[in-house]
Amino acid sequence: MSEIEHVRGDATTPLGRGAEAIARVPDDIGGTGEGRNAVTVHDHGGGHVTEQDIDVLVLGGAGVDTIVYVPELPLPYRDSYPIDSGIRTRAGQTGDFTALGLAALGLTVHHLDLLGDDPEGDLVRAFHRDHGIALTAVPQPAGTKRAVNLVGPDGRRLSLYDTSRSRPGDRLPENTVRALAARARHAHVCITPPCADLLPLLRETGVTVSTDLHDWDGVNPYHEPFAFGADIVFLSAAALDDPETVMRDIAGRGRARLVVATAGAEGALLLADGELTRVPAVAPPAPVVDSNGAGDAFAAAFLHGLLDGEPPERCARRGTVAGAHACTVPATEAAALTREELLARETAAGPAPSIP
Template sequence: MATGHVAVIGSFNADLVLDLPRMAARGETLAARALHRFPGGKGSNQAIAAARAGARVTMLASLGTDAEGDAALALWAREGVQARAVRHPVLPTGMAVILLEGGDNRIILAPGANMALAAADAAPPPCDVVLAQLEVPAPAIAAAFAAAGGARRVLNAAPADAAAATRLLPLTDILLVNAGEAMALAPAAGQDAAALAQALAGQVGQAAVVTAGPAGAVLAMRGGAVLRAPAPPVAVRDTTGAGDAFAGAFCAALAGGADHAAALRAGVAAGSLACTVLGAVPSLPHRAAIAALLDEGLVR
């Protein structure tokens, strides 16, 4: 498959992961079993995931003038991601606290400089796919999509923000959401992933994808066709990076010339592999691992 170019407009966060025996009750002090620090942020994670999946990647972001911002630039350089980052003189680099209990997580986000990304700093380079999430301001995403030229515009409408997503849907070619986010955008469609994808596909230019955890993912084309990719059985350790792994691999496949079905399978394979490793960035799989899982025939 050819190597395509993915431009990602999105966030970087320094992730602080607390591994808990259980969630604390109101007013309770609870000792964590372990503390881990990882680089994170949906935009950064997805950029790295796309690069590891074989794409050429450019990252557009806003960072603080602090050590965490320096770490982001160093990380992207190591991962082969070209950075187009502005440095905010006052706001700190974003941070997320991730409460991990078994294979489930709860995330508390302090966005910091991510929310200072301006439309003027969001013009993507010539590329095949422009990928955005909702951890940066909607006007910046709208500007990036408006300047995308012939690139496919993929919106991962996460974290759930119905107002921002609704504003951006008319500019979006492919919408990518999990089941909970899909229900927030199409509450009348019920809980079935295929029905949700079909309802959302009518609001965007090409297609809507709904990821459904262990059930895999569904892609509905605007106009009717529905594609499904089941998830292979894996030993789940941490689901934190699974959605970002899916998004990055899905967009890398599209940018490289894959059709929707092949891109959907690549996304499911990458998301499944990510569940087996602790931490977002450490869990993002490389192209060879994704290809090996696809070759096993467990993602059809």
């Protein structure tokens, strides 16, 4: 394959006229040979291409996880453990689940990342096809990103990331990124390689940008381009002794106008216009079984509210509703809230008190 193709259902047809800007395969994505330079677009949910027909462009974070439910965390050393619930490999890393959450809420989503020509890549492609999410896949000779998630009885997670599935020279094609960003209202950038290099390019296009730093400790320099290069920054407070200081540092040193730190059962902290507000947690609608994807669900619901024109406090409230729901869904399943469900649960939970 030597050009981008538009794949819908079982039929393969050329991309529509509106996508001519990304119908040329750039020469700057590295490697040699037709297979390396072939970029495939899988559009499973849309019709014709028009200007700004993408609500959110998600960059990076496509991969597979192997889920193992363990009797406790940390797991004491033993020669072996029987895993009665099974050990399951499924598509869905941070970019995949953020895209899923956004799409379930009724937004038009396009996902761009590197994928291997391997069984794991096939799982990711099938995930997007099954959920009607458009996917642009850039070939990755090192293979599709993968991880092993150990999940304890209380839903806590320990993730083991396979960093061998990336290479120092990996890049996403700039022409493709520019063309997709020109069609998007917003871009959400995952912290997986090679997305840090895309932040200056996205700023040039004028699209607003969000990112999720996950459990950043406030020190690791890897996260800094994301923390200081995005307009909206999500992170977990799990590794932070003083979340407020880190949040204010992000806003002070970078571009962020909104910084949100999720804190599990304690809710979330929102920094907007220099004011820090605590948003209480929402009670989960069922027993907590798995925290996988809770942060992605929070970010998706927050962005949905923001694109709907809601104030940041209400966006954060919706985030807590979606995050609580995600904790009740096993990581082996993909069951994001719809817009109707989100709004109904937000109403049932009542207005969030504003607590400085």
